[in-house]
Amino acid sequence: MGHAARERLAELLEDAERKGDFSTRTELPAHDLRIEVDGVGELPLPLRAPVAKKLIAQARQARFGRGEETLSDTSVRDTWEITPDRITLSGPDWDRALGDVLDGVRSALGLPPTTALRAEPHALLVYGKGQFFLPHQDSEKDDSMVGTLVVSLPSHHSGGELVVEHAGRSVTHRASRQQLTFVAFYADCRHEVRPVTSGYRVTLTMNLLAERVRPTDEEAGGRLAELAHCLTEHFTTPAEQRYSYGRPETTPPNRLVYLLDHEYTQRGLDWDRLKGADAARAARLRQAAGQAGCEAVLALAEVQETWDAAPPYDQYDQYDHYGEVEHFDDCEDEECEGACLLDPDGEPGAERRRSGDFSDYELNELVDDEITLGWWTLPEGPDRTSGTSGTSSTDSTDSTDGEAISLPVAYAEVCATTENKDLTPYRSEYEGYMGNYGNTLDRWYRRAAVVLWPRQQSFASRAEAGSEWALRELQGHLDAGALDHARTLTRSLAPIWGRHGSGEATAPLFAAALRVAVGLREADTAAMLIAPFEVETLAEEHAPDLARAAERYGRAWARETVGTWFGTADAYTGAARTAWLASLPALCTALRTADGDGEAVAAPLVEGAWRATGQQLTNRLGMSREKERRTGSEQLGAPLAHILLAAGSGTADAIVTTLRGLPDTALECLVPALRAAGRRPAAVPDGTGGTGGAPVVGAFHALADHCRERLAALLTRPVRAADDWSLPPAGACGSGCGLCPDLDAFLTSRSRRVMEWPLAQARRRHIHSRIDLTGLPVSHTTRRQGRPYTLVLTKTDAVFTREREARVRAETDLAWLRKNWPVQQGG
Numbered sequence: 095m096g097h098a099a100r101e102r103l104a105e106l107l108e109d110a111e112r113k114g115d116f117s118t119r120t121e122l123p124a125h126d127l128r129i130e131v132d133g134v135g136e137l138p139l140p141l142r143a144p145v146a147k148k149l150i151a152q153a154r155q156a157r158f159g160r161g162e163e164t165l166s167d168t169s170v171r172d173t174w175e176i177t178p179d180r181i182t183l184s185g186p187d188w189d190r191a192l193g194d195v196l197d198g199v200r201s202a203l204g205l206p207p208t209t210a211l212r213a214e215p216h217a218l219l220v221y222g223k224g225q226f227f228l229p230h231q232d233s234e235k236d237d238s239m240v241g242t243l244v245v246s247l248p249s250h251h252s253g254g255e256l257v258v259e260h261a262g263r264s265v266t267h268r269a270s271r272q273q274l275t276f277v278a279f280y281a282d283c284r285h286e287v288r289p290v291t292s293g294y295r296v297t298l299t300m301n302l303l304a305e306r307v308r309p310t311d312e313e314a315g316g317r318l319a320e321l322a323h324c325l326t327e328h329f330t331t332p333a334e335q336r337y338s339y340g341r342p343e344t345t346p347p348n349r350l351v352y353l354l355d356h357e358y359t360q361r362g363l364d365w366d367r368l369k370g371a372d373a374a375r376a377a378r379l380r381q382a383a384g385q386a387g388c389e390a391v392l393a394l395a396e397v398q399e400t401w402d403a404a405p406p407y408d409q410y411d412q413y414d415h416y417g418e419v420e421h422f423d424d425c426e427d428e429e430c431e432g433a434c435l436l437d438p439d440g441e442p443g444a445e446r447r448r449s450g451d452f453s454d455y456e457l458n459e460l461v462d463d464e465i466t467l468g469w470w471t472l473p474e475g476p477d478r479t480s481g482t483s484g485t486s487s488t489d490s491t492d493s494t495d496g497e498a499i500s501l502p503v504a505y506a507e508v509c510a511t512t513e514n515k516d517l518t519p520y521r522s523e524y525e526g527y528m529g530n531y532g533n534t535l536d537r538w539y540r541r542a543a544v545v546l547w548p549r550q551q552s553f554a555s556r557a558e559a560g561s562e563w564a565l566r567e568l569q570g571h572l573d574a575g576a577l578d579h580a581r582t583l584t585r586s587l588a589p590i591w592g593r594h595g596s597g598e599a600t601a602p603l604f605a606a607a608l609r610v611a612v613g614l615r616e617a618d619t620a621a622m623l624i625a626p627f628e629v630e631t632l633a634e635e636h637a638p639d640l641a642r643a644a645e646r647y648g649r650a651w652a653r654e655t656v657g658t659w660f661g662t663a664d665a666y667t668g669a670a671r672t673a674w675l676a677s678l679p680a681l682c683t684a685l686r687t688a689d690g691d692g693e694a695v696a697a698p699l700v701e702g703a704w705r706a707t708g709q710q711l712t713n714r715l716g717m718s719r720e721k722e723r724r725t726g727s728e729q730l731g732a733p734l735a736h737i738l739l740a741a742g743s744g745t746a747d748a749i750v751t752t753l754r755g756l757p758d759t760a761l762e763c764l765v766p767a768l769r770a771a772g773r774r775p776a777a778v779p780d781g782t783g784g785t786g787g788a789p790v791v792g793a794f795h796a797l798a799d800h801c802r803e804r805l806a807a808l809l810t811r812p813v814r815a816a817d818d819w820s821l822p823p824a825g826a827c828g829s830g831c832g833l834c835p836d837l838d839a840f841l842t843s844r845s846r847r848v849m850e851w852p853l854a855q856a857r858r859r860h861i862h863s864r865i866d867l868t869g870l871p872v873s874h875t876t877r878r879q880g881r882p883y884t885l886v887l888t889k890t891d892a893v894f895t896r897e898r899e900a901r902v903r904a905e906t907d908l909a910w911l912r913k914n915w916p917v918q919q920g921g
């Protein structure tokens with residue numbers, strides 16, 4: 095088999111409308127334009143210094159946008175600006191002249207003849223000596239904006255060149271002294287105005303807007319048929335794999351992703367407003383799709399490439415390749431003078447990451463690439479709302495309608511006429527030699543794409559990407575009573591319905607899936623549809639449908655489904671889980687008050703949450719370093735309180751029973767839990783509260799009683815005697831080193847404070863690691879005299895201070911508990 099169909103397709107598209115460029119320049123006689131400015135009057139052309147000065151008197155310092163902000167910073171942009179409302183353009187034949195210019199621009203930029211350009215004045219700019227605008231990209235102020243038109247008024251000046259660049263090429267435009275100069279460029283081109291060195295440069299900037307005027311002509315002839323043939327072949331030939339390891343793929347690819355060359359915003363992504371060569375290529379591809387029975391959408395892709403790369407030869411020596419390493423300052427190597435490559439874990443040191451511009455680096459080999467689609471357009475025309483039975487709020491006249499998705503693209507599904515490496519990445523990172531890997535250069539690009547799939551796979555292709563639209567379509571079938579069809583479509587998802595992540599962004603998709611799941615009345619299919627979400631996605635808004643689903647499919651079904659949401663990583667930690675646990679009480683209340691069987695979902699939710707958090711607590715209590723154990727346990731206080739607040743009475747009591755059985759160190763979590771509950775008094779009704787209130791309060795009181803008793807008992811223990819230096823043993827390491835018993839003898843001794851231990855390097859290191867592992871208050875230093883060197887271990891004052899601090903904490907906690915969680919009357 096020669097070339098893969100998708101590569102042939104990319105080649106076929108290469109010469110589609112090649113003539114399009116990213117920037118173009120033309121001139122018109124000055125008398126074509128009559129330009130008046132409020133407060134100055136008509137500007138005589140060519141412009142002279144006195145008029146320029148009058149303009150400046152009417153102008154303000156120009157600003158520029160960065161992100162959402164509008165800033166004024168003369169080190170970035172230094173020019174005078176007059177707003178468009180104060181400018182009037184006229185002239186006997188100006189409209190026609192500008193129309194001709196725009197038509198020329200359209201064709202030079204490679205926009206199809208079916209598009210018409212319009213120019214809207216944006217600002218009148220005056221640059222005096224030394225004034226400039228650093229490289230930037232213009233913001234797309236309007237959905238239909240495709241670029242910028244700069245009209246330079248004729249004037250005597252030098253410097254002030256307009257430099258426009260795209261995909262590594264740049265063009266320098268100079269303005270005429272006698273004529274009007276028009277320069278147009280696409281909105282994704284970086285451009286700058288170099289400092290004016292003499293005279294005044296005056297420009298009128300205009301936004302270039304694109305409109306579609308005629309439907310695309312059908313492309314005649316064999317080329318289109320050839321493209322269509324490539325598509326058919328692509329979708330019927332088993333997918334090729336990058337690393338096949340001898341296993342041939344047996345199924346054809348699910349889609350084809352053809353990467354375009356220009357950058358687009360979500361709002362600007364529209365078939366009628368594609369830029370340069372993209373326009374013609376996408377139009378052909380779309381026609382070919384029609385012939386080959388495929389559907390096409392536009393998408394935005396995030397691309398990451400990892401290259402094996404090297405700095406350019408001449409730069410190589412300027413770098414101190416081993417200079418910037420982390421150095422372990424207590425290095426064990428006798429001969430080491432700080433030049434070793436060890437970090438505290440004894441791993442080979444990594445050169446620090448360097449970010450910046452690596453455009454001149456030499457790319458050797460592509461190690462890996464990853465492409466993810468994050469947005470795409472919805473189908474156009476009448477079928478956009480089909481199946482949604484009016485439930486959709488989609489406005490079918492809004493041509494920029496699209497949706498967020500998340501879809502990793504496989505190797506055999508991608509092709510492009512322009513390779514990534516020939517475009518400018520928005521971010522690069524170079525990683526020096528790391529031991530296992532060579533030098534790698536990572537590059538990130540944002541690219542638009544045409545995505546195609548066979549029409550009969552339309553539903554699955556969309557749904558696989560996590561498309562809410564596809565789920566709404568299913569809902570439409572259900573609402574229309576087409577239950578069997580909805581079931582068949584949903585079942586077809588089973589092999590491709592991947593995980594959808596979690597969080598707020600996923601909540602609407604989950605809501606849509608849940609509604610369909612309820613409507614399907616088929617337990618297994620319903621479970622399959624809602625399984626691949628994470629528990630953190632669940633929110634109060636889902637409670638009614640969750641309760642309904644549980645009622646319909648039963649308690650065992652609900653329990654199993656909740657189990658899949660927790661996933662296998664039971665001891666999962668992280669900010670997302672903590673935040674979700676804070677919302678669990680409200681979610682459970684909503685479940686219990688909803689119609690249906692909310693308790694069937696609430697109970698396994700609380701149990702699952704407790705299983706993970708309880709496991710985490712056990713792990714943390716087992717930590718040997720006191721400080722880490724204490725902060726780790728403390729962090730679980732609030733999550734634990736939230737779980738108890740969410741629990742029904744039986745579960746809450748069972749949890750408290752388990753908690754009471756934990757060692758004293760559990761107080762480090764339990765007191766913070768009570769403090770967290772105390773901070774939400776409204777959530778802990780005092781025995782008279784509503785649903786589930788009383789039992790939960792009972793559980794908290796039981797917990798408070800337990801903590802008070804334990805703390806009081808701890809405080810009756812005798813204070814450490816002033817001459818008692820004993821510490822707990824570190825225990826044997828299990829390797830029969832022969833050193834650990836001696837270490838323990840020293841640690842547990844009441845009287846010994848210092849131990850001087852002549853030991854060779856490896857053995858010193860062993861003792862270091864034993865001590866560091868336990869976090870015991872013992873310092874270790876090496877006296878570098880004689881052979882072997884002597885390891886000096888010293889018990890520090892922390893032997894006493896830690897215990898004193900613990901006592902103070904216990905006293906404070908007990909006082910707080912007695913005040914806020916007093917013993918209950920009759921309790």
Ligand SMILES: O=C(O)CCC(=O)C(=O)O
Binds near residue numbers: 227232244285287297
């Ligand atoms: O003055 C010019 O030539 C261009 C100014 C510019 O880039 C802008 O206003 O964004």
Ligand SMILES: [Fe+2]
Binds near residue numbers: 230231232242285
């Ligand atoms: Fe600009």
